[in-house]
Amino acid sequence: MSLTIKVHLATQFNDLNIIQYQTNRHNRRKFTNYDLKIRPRPIYSSSPLTVYRPKMNVDSVRSSVIKSSLIEPDGGLVVDLVVPKSERELKTVEAESMPRVNLTNIDLEWVHVISEGWASPLKGFMRENEYLQSLHFNCLKTKDGSIVNMSLPIVLAIDDETKERIGSSTNVGLVGPGGDLIGILRSIEIYKHNKEERIARTWGTTAPGLPYVDEVITPAGNWLIGGDLEVLKPIKYNDGLDHYRLSPQQLRNEFDRRQADAVFAFQLRNPVHNGHALLMNDTRRRLLEMGFKNPILLLHPLGGFTKADDVPLDVRMEQHSKVLEDGVLDPETTIVSIFPSPMHYAGPTEVQWHAKARVNAGANFYIVGRDPAGMGHPTEKRDLYDPDHGKKVLSMAPGLEKLNILPFRVAAYDTVEKKMAFFDPSRAKEFLFISGTKMRTYAKTGENPPDGFMCPGGWKVLVNYYKSLQSEEATEQAEVLAL
Amino acid sequence: MSLTIKVHLATQFNDLNIIQYQTNRHNRRKFTNYDLKIRPRPIYSSSPLTVYRPKMNVDSVRSSVIKSSLIEPDGGLVVDLVVPKSERELKTVEAESMPRVNLTNIDLEWVHVISEGWASPLKGFMRENEYLQSLHFNCLKTKDGSIVNMSLPIVLAIDDETKERIGSSTNVGLVGPGGDLIGILRSIEIYKHNKEERIARTWGTTAPGLPYVDEVITPAGNWLIGGDLEVLKPIKYNDGLDHYRLSPQQLRNEFDRRQADAVFAFQLRNPVHNGHALLMNDTRRRLLEMGFKNPILLLHPLGGFTKADDVPLDVRMEQHSKVLEDGVLDPETTIVSIFPSPMHYAGPTEVQWHAKARVNAGANFYIVGRDPAGMGHPTEKRDLYDPDHGKKVLSMAPGLEKLNILPFRVAAYDTVEKKMAFFDPSRAKEFLFISGTKMRTYAKTGENPPDGFMCPGGWKVLVNYYKSLQSEEATEQAEVLAL
Numbered sequence: 001m002s003l004t005i006k007v008h009l010a011t012q013f014n015d016l017n018i019i020q021y022q023t024n025r026h027n028r029r030k031f032t033n034y035d036l037k038i039r040p041r042p043i044y045s046s047s048p049l050t051v052y053r054p055k056m057n058v059d060s061v062r063s064s065v066i067k068s069s070l071i072e073p074d075g076g077l078v079v080d081l082v083v084p085k086s087e088r089e090l091k092t093v094e095a096e097s098m099p100r101v102n103l104t105n106i107d108l109e110w111v112h113v114i115s116e117g118w119a120s121p122l123k124g125f126m127r128e129n130e131y132l133q134s135l136h137f138n139c140l141k142t143k144d145g146s147i148v149n150m151s152l153p154i155v156l157a158i159d160d161e162t163k164e165r166i167g168s169s170t171n172v173g174l175v176g177p178g179g180d181l182i183g184i185l186r187s188i189e190i191y192k193h194n195k196e197e198r199i200a201r202t203w204g205t206t207a208p209g210l211p212y213v214d215e216v217i218t219p220a221g222n223w224l225i226g227g228d229l230e231v232l233k234p235i236k237y238n239d240g241l242d243h244y245r246l247s248p249q250q251l252r253n254e255f256d257r258r259q260a261d262a263v264f265a266f267q268l269r270n271p272v273h274n275g276h277a278l279l280m281n282d283t284r285r286r287l288l289e290m291g292f293k294n295p296i297l298l299l300h301p302l303g304g305f306t307k308a309d310d311v312p313l314d315v316r317m318e319q320h321s322k323v324l325e326d327g328v329l330d331p332e333t334t335i336v337s338i339f340p341s342p343m344h345y346a347g348p349t350e351v352q353w354h355a356k357a358r359v360n361a362g363a364n365f366y367i368v369g370r371d372p373a374g375m376g377h378p379t380e381k382r383d384l385y386d387p388d389h390g391k392k393v394l395s396m397a398p399g400l401e402k403l404n405i406l407p408f409r410v411a412a413y414d415t416v417e418k419k420m421a422f423f424d425p426s427r428a429k430e431f432l433f434i435s436g437t438k439m440r441t442y443a444k445t446g447e448n449p450p451d452g453f454m455c456p457g458g459w460k461v462l463v464n465y466y467k468s469l470q471s472e473e474a475t476e477q478a479e480v481l482a483l
Numbered sequence: 484m485s486l487t488i489k490v491h492l493a494t495q496f497n498d499l500n501i502i503q504y505q506t507n508r509h510n511r512r513k514f515t516n517y518d519l520k521i522r523p524r525p526i527y528s529s530s531p532l533t534v535y536r537p538k539m540n541v542d543s544v545r546s547s548v549i550k551s552s553l554i555e556p557d558g559g560l561v562v563d564l565v566v567p568k569s570e571r572e573l574k575t576v577e578a579e580s581m582p583r584v585n586l587t588n589i590d591l592e593w594v595h596v597i598s599e600g601w602a603s604p605l606k607g608f609m610r611e612n613e614y615l616q617s618l619h620f621n622c623l624k625t626k627d628g629s630i631v632n633m634s635l636p637i638v639l640a641i642d643d644e645t646k647e648r649i650g651s652s653t654n655v656g657l658v659g660p661g662g663d664l665i666g667i668l669r670s671i672e673i674y675k676h677n678k679e680e681r682i683a684r685t686w687g688t689t690a691p692g693l694p695y696v697d698e699v700i701t702p703a704g705n706w707l708i709g710g711d712l713e714v715l716k717p718i719k720y721n722d723g724l725d726h727y728r729l730s731p732q733q734l735r736n737e738f739d740r741r742q743a744d745a746v747f748a749f750q751l752r753n754p755v756h757n758g759h760a761l762l763m764n765d766t767r768r769r770l771l772e773m774g775f776k777n778p779i780l781l782l783h784p785l786g787g788f789t790k791a792d793d794v795p796l797d798v799r800m801e802q803h804s805k806v807l808e809d810g811v812l813d814p815e816t817t818i819v820s821i822f823p824s825p826m827h828y829a830g831p832t833e834v835q836w837h838a839k840a841r842v843n844a845g846a847n848f849y850i851v852g853r854d855p856a857g858m859g860h861p862t863e864k865r866d867l868y869d870p871d872h873g874k875k876v877l878s879m880a881p882g883l884e885k886l887n888i889l890p891f892r893v894a895a896y897d898t899v900e901k902k903m904a905f906f907d908p909s910r911a912k913e914f915l916f917i918s919g920t921k922m923r924t925y926a927k928t929g930e931n932p933p934d935g936f937m938c939p940g941g942w943k944v945l946v947n948y949y950k951s952l953q954s955e956e957a958t959e960q961a962e963v964l965a966l
Contacts, residue, residue, distance in 0.1 A: 132872065133879050136634075136831065138620055141879070192869060197687035204680035206689045348619065386675060389615065396616050396624070398881070 070255065070263055071364040071402060074148040075121025078249050078360060081183075081229045082115055092232055095173040095184050099166045101158055101225065102175050103182060106216050109304040110154055111174065111182060112235035112340045116247040118357040121148060125156040127226030128191040135201045138352060139398045149399030151352035152344060153202065156185070157193050159221030166190070172225070182235075185227035193224045203346050204385070209378030211307035212344045235340075241317055244338040245303065248361035254335060255362050260296035262287050264406065265363035267354045267372070269302045269310055269343060270436060271319045271462055273454045275411030275420035277328045283367060283406060284333065297334045298363050302354075304342035307375075309440075313338070315465045322457030347374045347385035348393035355400055365404045368394055419452040444470060553738065553746055554847040554885060557631040558604025561732045561843060564666075565598055565714050575715055578656040578667050582649045584641055584708065585658050586665060589699050592787040593637055594657065594665060595718035595823045599730040601840040604631060608639040610709030611674040618684045621835060622881045632882030634835035635685065635827060639668070640676050642704030649673070655708070665718075668710035676707045686829050687868070692861030694790035695827045718823075724786070724800055727821040731844035734781065737818060738845050743779035745770050747889065748846035750837045750855070752785045752793055752826060753919060754802045754945055756937045758894030758903035760811045766850060766889060767816065780817045781846050785837075787825030790858075792923075796821070798948045805940035830857045830868035831876035838883055848887045851877055902935040927953060 083091050113119060131153050133140050138151040166172055176182045195217050200206050236242050255263050264283055280297055287295035303313050324331045344350045350373035355366045371387035391407040412431040414421040423431050442449045443466040566574050596602060614636050616623050621634040649655055659665040678700050683689050719725050738746050747766050763780055770778035786796050807814045827833045833856035838849045854870035874890040895914040897904040906914050925932045926949040
C-alpha cells in the first residue's frame with residue numbers, strides 16, 4: 001500500500017520530489033526522494049491520495065463548513081495572547097504598576113509573533129527550560145509528552161540595569177519603542193544570555209557580520225527574561241500594510257471560507273520572479289492532478305527584520321500585487337499575507353521555524369527550495385550553508401512529521417526557450433542563473449532582464465525602487481561633499 | 484500515584500535531587516527537582532519504588548538468571564561489529580583489495596567505540612543523514628520511528644587525496660596507525676566536512692584552543708566518509724590495561740553474573756577523591772534504602788583522548804585501584820572498567836553521549852555533577868558552559884527518558900568536620916573547593932592536601948606522577964640548555 005503511494009507520488013511530482021510519510025502513527029517514517037521509483041503510466045485511483053486529504057469527503061464537505069481541519073496547530077490550539085477588550089483597561093492599570101522592560105522594534109515583532117500563535121504552543125518569551133531545548137534539540141517536549149518543533153530561541157534580552165530594576169518582581173510591563181505600554185510578562189524567569197553559545201548553536205558560526213546578530217544580539221543585554229505573555233491590544237504597524245497581516249487564526253478562517261482542501265505555503269523575502277511563479281503554479285497543477293479540488297497558495301512574504309540590502313517590505317508587497325494583477329499568479333486561488341517574523345538568515349535551523357509557523361497558520365504543504373534562509377558566509381567566499389542542508393534538515397525535523405514537504409528543483413532562465421524553467425543539468429550551459437545581485441544590477445543600470453524573467457509590472461516596481469535608492473545615494477553623496 | 488512516588492523519592496534523595504519519570508508510555512514527562520516536595524516522615528511502602536525496578540520480583544529472580552534486563556540498549560540490541568573468527572581470513576583478503584583509508588589514533592578509538600556497540604544502534608561512521616540529525620537535534624530517528632539520543636557526530640574525516648583515491652568504490656579498508664588492516668567500511672557515502680559548522684554546533688563556540696578541535700578536527704580532511712563498519716578483530720591497545728576494557732555486552736554479562744538489580748554509572752576523567760567517593764557511597768546507601776537489594780557501581784573512567792594537562796589513563800587506573808584497595812569504595816559492589824571514548828570537552832552536548840553509552844552498557848542510573856564534560860573557556864576567564872546546563876540538558880534530552888538521572892550537590896572539603904562533604908551554602912566559608920589546578924599544585928610541591936581529601940594510597944600515586952613529570956621537565960630543560 002505504502003509502495004503504491006510512493007509510486008504515484010513520484011510520477012506526479014517528478015519535478016518536485018515530494019517527501020512522503022506513512023500515516024501509521026506507530027510506524028511513521030519519511031521516504032526521501034531516493035526511495036521514489038518512477039512508474040511510467042500511473043493509474044489514478046483515489047486510494048493512494050487519501051493520505052494527503054483531510055479526513056472527509058470533499059463533496060459532502062462543500063455543503064458544510066470546513067473548520068481549519070487540514071492540519072492541527074502545534075499543541076492542538078492556536079495560541080492567542082491578546083487580552084479581551086473587556087479586560088484591557090484593568091490590565092493596563094495593573095501593568096502600569098509593574099517594573100518596565102523596554103522593547104526594541106525587533107522585540108516587538110516577536111511579541112507580535114508570539115501573541116498571534118505563530119509559535120504555538122509557546123505562550124511567551126522562552127524560559128531557560130524552553131531556551132535550552134530549542135538550542136540543543138530544535139524542539140520542545142509539551143506537557144503531554146509530544147514533541148513540537150522549535151528551532152529558533154524566541155527570547156527577550158535585558159541589560160543589568162533592567163534586571164536590577166525588576167528585582168524580585170514576578171511580573172513586568174512591556175513598553176514599545178514609542179513609549180506605549182504593549183503588554184505584560186508574567187511569572188518571569190531571568191537567566192544568563194550567553195551570546196556566543198546562542199549564536200554558535202543557532203547559526204553554526206560565530207563569524208562577524210551575521211545581520212541578526214549584529215542588529216539584535218550583540219547590542220542586547222546579558223540576561224534573558226522569559227514568562228507568560230499578555231498583549232493589551234493587537235500589534236499594528238500603521239504602515240499601510242496592516243491589512244496584509246493576517247493572524248494564523250485569520251488565515252485558517254480564510255482557508256475555511258475558501259473551502260481549501262490543500263494549502264501550500266511559499267515563504268519568501270525577495271521579489272517574485274517567473275521561476276518562483278513556475279514552481280507555485282506547477283505545484284498547484286500537480287495537487288489538482290492528485291485529486292485535490294481546491295488547493296490554495298499561501299504566498300507568504302516575511303515582514304519582520306531583513307538585512308539592509310534585501311528589498312524592503314513595502315516594495316515587495318507592491319511587486320507581489322503586480323504579479324497577481326499581471327495574472328502570473330491567480331488571485332482566485334492565492335492568498336497574499338505577511339508573515340510577521342524577523343529574519344535570522346540561519347539556514348537549516350531557521351527553515352524549520354518558517355515551516356512550523358505555517359503549520360500553525362493552517363498550511364499542510366510547504367515548498368522548500370535551494371538554500372532556504374541562507375546567505376553568503378559573512379567572511380568567506382562561499383555559501384554559509386550547504387544549499388541542500390535546508391531541505392534535508394527540514395525533512396528530518398522532529399515535530400514536523402505531519403507537514404508535507406515539497407522540495408523543488410531550482411529554476412533558472414532557459415536561454416533557448418526564453419523563459420524561466422526547471423534547471424536541466426543535461427543542458428546546463430543553456431541556463432542562466434540570475435542572482436539577487438545580478439537582478440539589482442539590471443534594475444540599477446536600467447537594463448532589462450531577459451524576456452520572461454519577471455512580469456513587466458513587477459519589474460517596474462523594482463526599477464523604481466532602485467532608482468529611488470540611487471537618487472537618495474546621490475543626494476547623500478552631494479550632502480557629504482558639501483560639508 | 485505519581486505524586487506519591489515523587490514525595491517518596493524526594494525524601495529519599497534529598498541530597499541527590501533525583502529526576503523521576505512517569506512510566507506511562509503515552510504520558511511520559513520528567514519531574515524536575517522543582518516539582519519535588521519534601522514530606523517530613525515518609526512511609527516506606529514498596530509500591531512507589533517499583534518504577535525503579537526491573538519488571539520482576541527480585542527474590543524470584545535470584546534463583547534464575549537475570550539477562551541484562553535493567554535497561555534496554557538503544558535500538559533494542561547491543562551492536563557488535565567484530566567479524567566472527569571464521570570469516571576473518573576471508574574478509575581480510577577482501578579488505579586488502581579495497582582502497583585504503585588511514586586512521587589516526589583517535590579514529591581508532593572511535594572504531595573501537597562503534598564496533599562494541601557503545602553508540603548502538605549506530606553501525607558505522609555516520610552518513611550525512613545521521614550527521615545532520617546529530618548536529619541539529621542531538622538524536623536520531625530509527626527505522627521504527629523511535630528516537631535515540633546521539634549528541635556527538637561520530638564521523639571519519641578524509642582528505643582530498645584519499646577521496647580521489649577512493650573514486651567510485653563502494654567499500655574501503657581501514658588501516659590503523661601502525662599500518663595494519665583494522666576493518667572495512669561498506670556502502671560508503673562521502674560528504675563535505677564543514678568544520679566551522681560542526682565545531683560551532685557541537686561546542687557552542689568556535690574559540691581557538693578547544694582540545695579535541697585542535698587535536699582532531701583542525702588537522703582533519705575536508706570530507707567525511709560514512710558507512711557500515713566491520714572490524715576484523717577486537718581492538719586492543721596492549722598497554723597493560725586491556726583487561727579493564729569491558730565491552731557493553733561484557734559489562735551487561737558481569738552485571739547479570741553479580742545479580743545486580745540496579746547499576747549506577749559514574750563517568751570520570753580525573754582521580755577519585757573522597758568527595759566523589761562520598762557521592763558514590765551515598766548513592767548506593769540510598770538505593771538500598773529504596774529497596775534495591777544489590778545496586779552495583781560502575782566506576783567508568785574515560786579511556787580515550789584527553790587534554791594534555793589531564794592525568795593520563797594509566798596513572799588514573801592505578802589511583803582508582805588504590806581507592807578500592809584502601810576500602811574507600813567497596814570492591815564487592817564496584818566494577819572498574821574503561822570507557823574507550825575520546826573526550827570532546829563539549830559540556831551539555833557531550834554529557835548526553837556519556838549517559839547514552841552507559842545505557843548501552845546496562846546502567847539504569849546515571850550520576851551527573853556540576854559542569855559535566857566542561858572546562859574553562861579557552862580564551863575568556865570563565866567556565867565554557869553554565870555549570871548547571873549539563874544536568875538540565877541531560878534531563879531534557881530526547882531518547883534518554885528511560886535513564887534515571889541523579890544530579891548531585893557539589894562536594895567540597897568541610898574544614899570544620901575535616902572531611903569531604905556535600906557543600907552547605909549556609910556555612911559556605913567553612914568549605915574549601917579543591918580544583919584540579921590546586922590538586923596539581925599540592926602534588927607538585929609535595930605539600931599534602933587537607934586530611935580526608937583523598938585516601939593516602941591514591942594520593943601517593945598522584946604525587947609520584949607529578950614528580951616524574953617534574954623530573955621529565957627538568958631533563959627536557961637541561962637538554963634544551965645543552966643545545
